[in-house]
Amino acid sequence: MNRRTAARLLLAMLLPLVLGGCWERRELNEMAFVLGMGIDKAEAGYRVSLQVVIPSAISSQVAGGAGSGGVPVVEYAFTVPTIYETLRKFNLVSSRSAYLGHIRVLVFGEELAREGLGETLDVLKRSRESRMDFYVMVARNTSAENVLKVLTPLDKIPASKLFNALDKSYRISAKTVAVSLDEFIEDLLAEGNNPVLTGVELSGEADKGEKKGNVEQTTPEVRLRYESVAVFRKDRMLGWLKDQETVGYNYLTNKVVKNSGSVAGEDGKPIVVESLQTSTKRKVRMIGGEPHIFIDATLTSNIQEVFSTDNLEAERQIEKIERKAEEVLVTKMKNAYEGITQRFNTDIFGFGQIIYQKSPKAWYRLQQKHGDDYLRSLPVHYKAKVTINRIGTIDRTILDEIKE
Amino acid sequence: METADYGRLSARLENNRERLIQLLGSSTDFILKEIRLDCGTQVVVCYIDGLVDTQVLHHSILYSLQECGSRLELSGLDPDRKLSLLKERVLIAGDMGEVSDMQQLLHEMLSGSVIVLMEGASAGLRIGLPGWEDRNVSEPSSQSVVRGPMESFTENLRTNTALIRRKIKDSRLWLETMQIGSVTQTNVSIMYLNHIADVELVQEVKRRLAKIDTDSILESGYIEEFIQDTAATPFPTLYNTDRPDTIAAGILEGKVAVLVDGTPFVLLAPAFFVAFFQSAEDYYQRSDIATLLRFIRFLAFFITLLAPSLYVAITTYHQEMIPTNLVISLAAQRESVPFPAFIEALLMELTYEILREAGVRIPKNIGQAISIVGTLVIGQAAVQAGFISSAMVIIVSITAISSFVIPESGMAIAARIIRFGLIGLAGFMGLFGILCGIFLIVLHLAGLRSFGMPYMIPLGPYAARDLKDSIFRLPWPLLNTRPSHQHVQNITRQGRTAQRTGGKRRNE
Numbered sequence: 015m016n017r018r019t020a021a022r023l024l025l026a027m028l029l030p031l032v033l034g035g036c037w038e039r040r041e042l043n044e045m046a047f048v049l050g051m052g053i054d055k056a057e058a059g060y061r062v063s064l065q066v067v068i069p070s071a072i073s074s075q076v077a078g079g080a081g082s083g084g085v086p087v088v089e090y091a092f093t094v095p096t097i098y099e100t101l102r103k104f105n106l107v108s109s110r111s112a113y114l115g116h117i118r119v120l121v122f123g124e125e126l127a128r129e130g131l132g133e134t135l136d137v138l139k140r141s142r143e144s145r146m147d148f149y150v151m152v153a154r155n156t157s158a159e160n161v162l163k164v165l166t167p168l169d170k171i172p173a174s175k176l177f178n179a180l181d182k183s184y185r186i187s188a189k190t191v192a193v194s195l196d197e198f199i200e201d202l203l204a205e206g207n208n209p210v211l212t213g214v215e216l217s218g219e220a221d222k223g224e225k226k227g228n229v230e231q232t233t234p235e236v237r238l239r240y241e242s243v244a245v246f247r248k249d250r251m252l253g254w255l256k257d258q259e260t261v262g263y264n265y266l267t268n269k270v271v272k273n274s275g276s277v278a279g280e281d282g283k284p285i286v287v288e289s290l291q292t293s294t295k296r297k298v299r300m301i302g303g304e305p306h307i308f309i310d311a312t313l314t315s316n317i318q319e320v321f322s323t324d325n326l327e328a329e330r331q332i333e334k335i336e337r338k339a340e341e342v343l344v345t346k347m348k349n350a351y352e353g354i355t356q357r358f359n360t361d362i363f364g365f366g367q368i369i370y371q372k373s374p375k376a377w378y379r380l381q382q383k384h385g386d387d388y389l390r391s392l393p394v395h396y397k398a399k400v401t402i403n404r405i406g407t408i409d410r411t412i413l414d415e416i417k418e
Numbered sequence: 419m420e421t422a423d424y425g426r427l428s429a430r431l432e433n434n435r436e437r438l439i440q441l442l443g444s445s446t447d448f449i450l451k452e453i454r455l456d457c458g459t460q461v462v463v464c465y466i467d468g469l470v471d472t473q474v475l476h477h478s479i480l481y482s483l484q485e486c487g488s489r490l491e492l493s494g495l496d497p498d499r500k501l502s503l504l505k506e507r508v509l510i511a512g513d514m515g516e517v518s519d520m521q522q523l524l525h526e527m528l529s530g531s532v533i534v535l536m537e538g539a540s541a542g543l544r545i546g547l548p549g550w551e552d553r554n555v556s557e558p559s560s561q562s563v564v565r566g567p568m569e570s571f572t573e574n575l576r577t578n579t580a581l582i583r584r585k586i587k588d589s590r591l592w593l594e595t596m597q598i599g600s601v602t603q604t605n606v607s608i609m610y611l612n613h614i615a616d617v618e619l620v621q622e623v624k625r626r627l628a629k630i631d632t633d634s635i636l637e638s639g640y641i642e643e644f645i646q647d648t649a650a651t652p653f654p655t656l657y658n659t660d661r662p663d664t665i666a667a668g669i670l671e672g673k674v675a676v677l678v679d680g681t682p683f684v685l686l687a688p689a690f691f692v693a694f695f696q697s698a699e700d701y702y703q704r705s706d707i708a709t710l711l712r713f714i715r716f717l718a719f720f721i722t723l724l725a726p727s728l729y730v731a732i733t734t735y736h737q738e739m740i741p742t743n744l745v746i747s748l749a750a751q752r753e754s755v756p757f758p759a760f761i762e763a764l765l766m767e768l769t770y771e772i773l774r775e776a777g778v779r780i781p782k783n784i785g786q787a788i789s790i791v792g793t794l795v796i797g798q799a800a801v802q803a804g805f806i807s808s809a810m811v812i813i814v815s816i817t818a819i820s821s822f823v824i825p826e827s828g829m830a831i832a833a834r835i836i837r838f839g840l841i842g843l844a845g846f847m848g849l850f851g852i853l854c855g856i857f858l859i860v861l862h863l864a865g866l867r868s869f870g871m872p873y874m875i876p877l878g879p880y881a882a883r884d885l886k887d888s889i890f891r892l893p894w895p896l897l898n899t900r901p902s903h904q905h906v907q908n909i910t911r912q913g914r915t916a917q918r919t920g921g922k923r924r925n926e
């Protein structure tokens with residue numbers, strides 16, 4: 015083959031590359047960025063709401079733009095037989111096509127969650143656009159549609175507010191759980207594990223929250239806040255956790271980043287201890303052929319606030335507080351485990367899974383013996399180690415001196 | 419090459435005289451002076467006014483001929499004998515010789531020689547007295563440094579060779595000169611270190627130079643295009659610079675320098691990809707900062723090559739790759755822009771290229787106009803007019819400024835050309851297109867050669883020992899060998915200098 019033929023062949027091979035040209039090309043100003051998606055139950059099918067950002071209302075300086083006059087987002091809601099139908103219907107009301115690649119939050123209505131979410135997940139997992147790293151939550155005592163209506167003051171985009179607030183709150187308070195869609199589906203499919211989702215609540219009436227006026231006052235009438243955690247058995251929601259149960263759950267599943275709690279001093283008044291570094295080791299040991307769960311939590315803490323008049327200068331006193339804090343922690347975990355097991359009897363801790371990983375045989379035996387009730391008879395051993403590193407810039411409380 | 423054969427000189431002075439006037443078309447700068455010596459011999463002194471040093475001419479030739487010539491007893495001697503006596507006893511000059519044919523005579527005269535012809539003699543005398551107005555050695559304009567020599571080559575070939583000789587005082591620094599260009603008869607010299615440079619490389623350079631058949635060489639760019647391995651590449655395969663220190667360093671590495679009379683830009687062959695990212699200053703500064711700067715130059719190369727195309731690809735095909743907040747603000751900026759990102763990028767890059775070209779050509783005293791227009795066209799005004807988005811302004815600016823980081827402009831030019839192709843591919847097929855483009859570029863680079871040696875050396879083919887002075891620049895005491903890939907004759911550059919370890923001083 016001479017060079018000429020080779021060159022022609024190469025050209026012929028390169029040209030088809032061009033055939034795919036411009037496929038899926040979209041300009042930024044032809045797209046509607048969906049930042050929040052809400053799915054509620056409708057009488058027939060689903061009620062899907064999309065929170066779409068209006069870029070020109072967000073950016074501070076846009077040439078010839080409307081400026082910051084209007085609301086930053088617009089919500090579209092459709093009643094559809096399938097979720098995908100939403101995107102088709104969207105174009106009947108909007109000049110731009112919906113883009114799911116930047117979804118920050120997915121909100122499920124409580125009613126839908128209680129009936130089962132399974133059907134709604136497929137389209138999002140299947141889609142090439144969505145990134146699966148957004149957080150999923152359940153609208154508590156309201157609909158997802160209403161949650162996505164509310165305007166928020168600090169973050170102009172409500173969906174971003176929901177995303178960032180959840181990201182912060184689980185790190186700082188341990189009273190929520192931040193679950194992305196990927197993790198949710200993973201928990202759903204895993205053997206011996208069940209998912210949880212944080213609940214989001216409205217304070218006030220949704221209709222007032224959608225007006226711009228809501229963010230034009232120092233105390234917005236309607237706010238979004240995270241409240242409690244929804245417990246699932248597979249894709250069906252069972253109920254809500256109590257605050258302390260959530261904290262205990264987070265300790266048990268090694269999800270705590272920061273958390274604070276108080277222990278009583280000698281005089282019965284509280285001393286607030288904040289954990290800065292937390293790690294929980296979960297182990298399964300076979301004792302007498304039966305799986306036992308061993309929980310070992312290690313905390314490094316600071317003392318943040320003191321009402322008690324204990325002498326914190328003394329090493330001995332600090333050690334006492336450490337021991338008390340350990341007790342409190344163990345009680346927290348124990349109460350959470352027992353409370354959750356008693357009320358819902360669903361393994362959101364993933365204990366089943368670690369037993370399965372340790373010994374699949376033991377897991378099948380456990381299932382045969384107890385069915386889904388295995389949690390009730392599963393022995394769990396708790397251990398906690400609290401180290402107090404710092405007590406702050408003063409040692410004894412100044413309350414003492416004030417009283418004299 | 420059109421060879422003009424004008425035949426030998428005639429013995430009759432009158433014939434030669436008429437011949438010369440005829441051949442030079444009675445040019446007014448052709449000076450012909452007749453002198454009659456005491457013995458009655460007719461002598462003609464001719465030269466081109468402006469090309470010879472008139473003062474020396476008057477002093478040591480005209481004066482000598484008239485004064486001293488009269489003291490010699492010449493009468494009765496045969497004219498050829500007279501001429502050689504003149505040469506040996508009368509005329510005071512270093513560069514002197516005989517010319518016997520007309521073509522040689524013309525060439526010598528047009529290169530700044532004074533010709534002395536004598537009635538009856540079969541040959542003439544040529545006395546090299548070149549002297550014309552020259553630019554002084556000044557600061558290099560193309561590759562300035564903070565630390566390092568501040569001299570640059572000039573338009574004078576002799577000055578340039580002297581500048582190199584001043585740096586390398588070794589008898590093995592050899593210089594060969596040839597005339598190229600049938601009309602311009604330009605002096606082209608090659609310089610190399612005989613004991614280092616590869617013999618075959620030197621032969622190859624000479625062979626390629628000898629093959630040039632053209633009427634004119636006005637700048638080293640002509641030579642570069644004639645002797646490069648292939649014209650089918652945007653990448654430069656010969657290095658050019660006006661810095662004597664860079665050329666000296668190249669010669670010391672076994673490269674061959676090609677100097678062309680009439681231009682301060684000297685060529686260096688062979689040239690490899692990494693060499694274009696090295697600045698003379700790298701070797702004068704500490705090695706750590708030199709290495710860091712080299713990394714930055716490579717980074718800047720990729721930015722200038724890819725920034726606009728990546729922007730186009732990502733904003734039109736891969737919006738999920740941009741952080742949410744950024745994508746919203748980009749979308750807001752693009753809200754009122756009428757063109758697709760691809761057209762926008764192309765327009766802005768073109769505008770910048772136009773500005774840049776105008777900036778080079780515009781007369782210095784109205785140069786300020788460029789900066790005013792520039793800030794309007796690529797700036798806030800264009801954004802406010804709704805022509806482009808402000809992100810695009812930033813992209814174009816970073817692209818533009820990055821291209822100036824590359825020390826050798828040839829490589830920056832390559833990036834500028836390829837950039838447009840990549841923007842096209844990005845607008846067409848997104849990141850996939852860019853990847854295809856980069857793939858092709860890498861293939862092309864891997865196949866490129868400079869004087870028969872792989873262009874991408876020492877990266878591919880990999881030469882571990884040459885990495886010490888490629889992307890990295892190790893401290894001088896560690897640069898013990900010359901680049902091995904050039905087949906240099908003598909690889910050892912220096913002995914192992916014991917490096918002081920630690921700061922301890924022994925008190926004994």
